[in-house]
Amino acid sequence: MKMGALTEYYHSLITDYYRPRKLARPILAIYLLPVMDTATNASINIIGGGLAGCEAAWQAAEAGVPVVLHEMRPQRRTDAHQTDRLSELVCSNSFRSDDHEFNAVGLLHEEMRRCGSLILKSADANRVPAGGALAVDRDGFSGAVQAAINDHPGITVVRGEVTELPLPGAATTIIASGPLTSPGLAGAIRNLTGEDDLAFFDAIAPIVHRHSIDFGKAWFQSRYDKGDGNDYINCPLDAEQYRAFIEALKLADKVSFHEWEASTPYFEGCLPIEVMAERGADTLAFGPMKPVGLTNPHNPTQKPKAVVQLRQDNALGTLFNLVGFQTKLRHGDQVRVFRAIPGLERAEFARLGGLHRNTFINSPRLLDAGLRLKSDPSLLFAGQITGCEGYVESAAIGLLAGRFAVSDVFGLNLAPPPRPTSR
Numbered sequence: 233m234k235m236g237a238l239t240e241y242y243h244s245l246i247t248d249y250y251r252p253r254k255l256a257r258p259i260l261a262i263y264l265l266p267v268m269d270t271a272t273n274a275s276i277n278i279i280g281g282g283l284a285g286c287e288a289a290w291q292a293a294e295a296g297v298p299v300v301l302h303e304m305r306p307q308r309r310t311d312a313h314q315t316d317r318l319s320e321l322v323c324s325n326s327f328r329s330d331d332h333e334f335n336a337v338g339l340l341h342e343e344m345r346r347c348g349s350l351i352l353k354s355a356d357a358n359r360v361p362a363g364g365a366l367a368v369d370r371d372g373f374s375g376a377v378q379a380a381i382n383d384h385p386g387i388t389v390v391r392g393e394v395t396e397l398p399l400p401g402a403a404t405t406i407i408a409s410g411p412l413t414s415p416g417l418a419g420a421i422r423n424l425t426g427e428d429d430l431a432f433f434d435a436i437a438p439i440v441h442r443h444s445i446d447f448g449k450a451w452f453q454s455r456y457d458k459g460d461g462n463d464y465i466n467c468p469l470d471a472e473q474y475r476a477f478i479e480a481l482k483l484a485d486k487v488s489f490h491e492w493e494a495s496t497p498y499f500e501g502c503l504p505i506e507v508m509a510e511r512g513a514d515t516l517a518f519g520p521m522k523p524v525g526l527t528n529p530h531n532p533t534q535k536p537k538a539v540v541q542l543r544q545d546n547a548l549g550t551l552f553n554l555v556g557f558q559t560k561l562r563h564g565d566q567v568r569v570f571r572a573i574p575g576l577e578r579a580e581f582a583r584l585g586g587l588h589r590n591t592f593i594n595s596p597r598l599l600d601a602g603l604r605l606k607s608d609p610s611l612l613f614a615g616q617i618t619g620c621e622g623y624v625e626s627a628a629i630g631l632l633a634g635r636f637a638v639s640d641v642f643g644l645n646l647a648p649p650p651r652p653t654s655r
């Protein structure tokens with residue numbers, strides 16, 4: 233992986249391929265010049281004002297193509313979103329590692345920044361301390377994205393659920409309705425693709441008010457003192473406390489599945505903690521609760537068996553989320569089990585964890601390399617519904633879909649990014 237590979241890719245597109253074919257100017261317009269003549273009346277419709285939809289809208293509008301962005305909230309809510317804001321972060325407030333030299337997600341951040349990403353710009357502007365990670369104040373972040381989208385003269389936001397495909401009269405449509413696509417639209421996608429739903433379960437971690445944490449037991453420190461050195465709150469468990477915690481997790485009351493959900497798998501990168509606890513007594517101690525890179529100032533000579541880390545969740549520093557503690561325990565049992573963690577005995581929860589079924593399509597079979605539906609290339613897909621996972625990845629696919637859609641509007645044939653990029 234090499235920093236700047238995407239920039240090199242754009243450069244090579246222009247110099248090596250498009251210039252000899254006299255197409256340098258329109259490609260420049262798509263990639264490099266933020267605003268160009270709106271020589272066409274064609275507009276792009278985008279369904280879903282999440283991470284992918286907003287990034288796609290921004291990229292297209294910045295290239296001079298009018299965009300209509302459809303978002304169903306607040307008229308119709310999802311099981312996970314809590315506000316009517318565009319680009320709401322439904323769980324963690326982290327965009328993960330920001331290390332562009334040694335981490336693929338960090339490299340993707342940098343490539344997106346260089347492509348004028350709205351999501352990265354808004355994340356950078358709303359950073360909170362998180363060691364080497366890019367974490368954000370979630371309200372500040374989504375507020376910044378929403379303000380930029382609302383203020384852009386090329387973007388019209390329409391609030392309301394879309395249930396019909398193709399959209400009547402639309403030339404190019406990007407479907408970015410996310411893992412929680414409304415059942416009506418999911419049905420339309422199913423009719424169009426002739427596929428059964430593919431799905432997996434994903435879970436949300438709880439958030440705690442900082443003032444309710446006992447700093448006689450907890451302490452501030454980042455693993456290996458990364459970032460400012462004290463970006464996380466740590467709650468230590470000795471061997472006996474850890475054993476009791478694992479037992480409590482296993483015995484706690486869980487949300488049960490409907491019959492039709494029983495065969496749906498979990499997303500392995502975001503397993504509920506109680507599922508990890510079932511996999512082995514030490515799975516959590518080697519996973520999100522690993523005690524490495526930390527020294528407990530209240531008891532410096534004794535290494536804890538495990539540590540629960542909490543990451544800042546808002547700019548004020550009043551809210552902290554339990555890192556890796558996504559869960560499907562029933563709410564009453566979450567409060568009981570998590571208050572057994574040293575330092576959280578009096579924890580007040582701003583939000584408890586939850587479990588959701590995610591929808592995605594069989595992209596390798598249904599889409600071409602430009603994210604277009606093979607059976608109807610006027611329809612593109614973006615974000616998590618394409619089968620990627622995570623805020624950054626979803627926004628990156630939105631960025632590409634926006635640019636592919638613009639190239640379609642201008643009758644160009646834009647190649648996907650090559651292997652040296654973090655694609």
Ligand SMILES: Cc1cc2nc3c(=O)[nH]c(=O)nc-3n(C[C@H](O)[C@H](O)[C@H](O)COP(=O)(O)OP(=O)(O)OC[C@H]3O[C@@H](n4cnc5c(N)ncnc54)[C@H](O)[C@@H]3O)c2cc1C
Nearest residue numbers: 280282283284304323324394410414417615616622623626
């Ligand atoms: C419960 C849960 C927890 C997660 N936790 C994390 C995490 O901690 N870290 C991480 O990186 N990723 C996490 N993810 C994944 C993350 O949410 C997604 O990767 C990301 O938000 C997807 O971006 P998106 O734009 O594809 O979808 P979204 O951000 O969900 O946006 C889709 C938008 O489409 C709208 N919409 C849906 N149907 C319609 C319709 N019919 N008409 C109009 N609008 C519609 C929705 O209201 C929503 O605003 C989680 C996902 C879920 C479901």
